[in-house]
Amino acid sequence: MLFSQKKLLLPTTAEALPGRETAICNPENHFITGQPIAPPFPKIIQEARFAMGCFWGAERFFWQQRGVFSTAVGYACGLTPNPTYKELCTGLTGHTEVVKVMFDPENISYQDLLVLFWQTHDPTQGMRQGNDIGTQYRSAIYATTAEQLDAALSSKQHYQQRLNKAGRDLISTEIAPAPVFYYAENEHQQYLAKNPDGYCGLAGLGIAFC
Numbered sequence: 001m002l003f004s005q006k007k008l009l010l011p012t013t014a015e016a017l018p019g020r021e022t023a024i025c026n027p028e029n030h031f032i033t034g035q036p037i038a039p040p041f042p043k044i045i046q047e048a049r050f051a052m053g054c055f056w057g058a059e060r061f062f063w064q065q066r067g068v069f070s071t072a073v074g075y076a077c078g079l080t081p082n083p084t085y086k087e088l089c090t091g092l093t094g095h096t097e098v099v100k101v102m103f104d105p106e107n108i109s110y111q112d113l114l115v116l117f118w119q120t121h122d123p124t125q126g127m128r129q130g131n132d133i134g135t136q137y138r139s140a141i142y143a144t145t146a147e148q149l150d151a152a153l154s155s156k157q158h159y160q161q162r163l164n165k166a167g168r169d170l171i172s173t174e175i176a177p178a179p180v181f182y183y184a185e186n187e188h189q190q191y192l193a194k195n196p197d198g199y200c201g202l203a204g205l206g207i208a209f210c
Contacts, residue, residue, distance in 0.1 A: 007091040007134040008127040016079035017092045024082050025183040030070045031190035032063055037072035038183065041102055045069050048101045048113050048148065049076065049178050051140035052121040053129025055097035056191040057200030061120055062101045063190070067108025072100040073189060075182045076142060077174070082182055088136050096138045096174075100181060110148055114155040115209040117141065122205055123159070124169040130201045140174035142181075149177060159209055166207050 027038040041047075052058040055073040063071045075083050078095030087093050101113060121129060121139065129137045141156075143149035152175045160171050183189075192198050 010094050010135050011079065011092045013079060015092055016094055017083065017087050017090070019080035019087070019093070020082045022082060023183065024084055025185050027072065027183050028186055028189065030063070030072075031193050033070060035070040035102075037070050037100070037102075037189065041069065044104055044106065045102050046105050046110070047144045048103060048110060049098050049142040049144065049181065050101065050113075050117050051076070051096045051098045051138060051142075051174075052117065052202065053097070053137045053139070054132050054199065054201055055099050055184070056188070056198060057202035058097075058121070059099045059190065060192045060200065061116070061202060062099055062113075065108060065113075065116065067104050067106075067112075069102040069104055071102065071190070073184045073191075074098055074100060075184060077140065077176070077179045085185055085188060089134075091135050093136075095136060095182070096140055097136050097184075098140070098142065098181060110151055111155070114141075114152060118155065118159045118209050119207070120204045121202055123171045123173040124163070124205075126172045130203060132201055138174065139172060140176070142174075142176060142178040144178045149175070155209075162207055162209065163205070166205075168205065168207070
């Protein structure tokens, strides 16, 4: 399949699709656990956000982890308000596919999630992940607290050292404070549980974090 070079460049404000004022999704409870995927959450629950390519496989990976309360997929760090999946695929919203991970820090730490993030996908590929090519597949960590941001930046530096020793490329992962998160349509929530034979291209580099 041929891909336009345009898909590898983020749109300008003038190019971005206009979107809409109202949300496209009224989030349902998690298809696997029955837990809510939208607030309010129990007070102990904390939030992390990761982009690792196609969000179908990334979400399944996280909901399988002990200590994860619930997960949701959506769109973040773009220009178009309340985008649809179809709009995202044009490359003209600027968003990337994000997994929102709600976790119990008494059972899994944010550092644990960072280790899983780095080891489970290829963070060096820029605007792609494997065969998935385009701005929506870029790698990112969007921190919900200042402590998360510091931990994410430190973990990137550490993993880059590991990659350097293995002769690998530079990490291209975006790391920034969490922007607005737009829930994807309900058909995309827990997609691989609803469609067990669905596509999942998630693959790491085989290089351990530690």
